[in-house]
Amino acid sequence: MIDKKGIAVQIGQNVKRLRLNKNLSMQDLATVAEIEKSQIYRVEHGVFDLKISTLFVLAKALDVEVCDLLSGTKDQTPKDQ
DSSP: OOOHHHHHHHHHHHHHHHHHHTTOOHHHHHHHHTSOHHHHHHHHTTOSOOOHHHHHHHHHHHTSOHHHHHTTGGGGSOOOO
């Protein structure tokens, strides 16, 4: 079974890390991505089930590749026994 919560948390951590590396506030990122600040908050805290389109919007706003947002999420899938 896929750990959906773990994946959401990892993506949120990646978004926050990339946002802070670019010295952007949540409001700055929300403005550039044209989404609500509350949605950025929910993404960063792993309480928002992202749509693929949102991943692309955030990646573009952060000037990174989508794979940068997904980094580390493969570790959230249990291995076959």
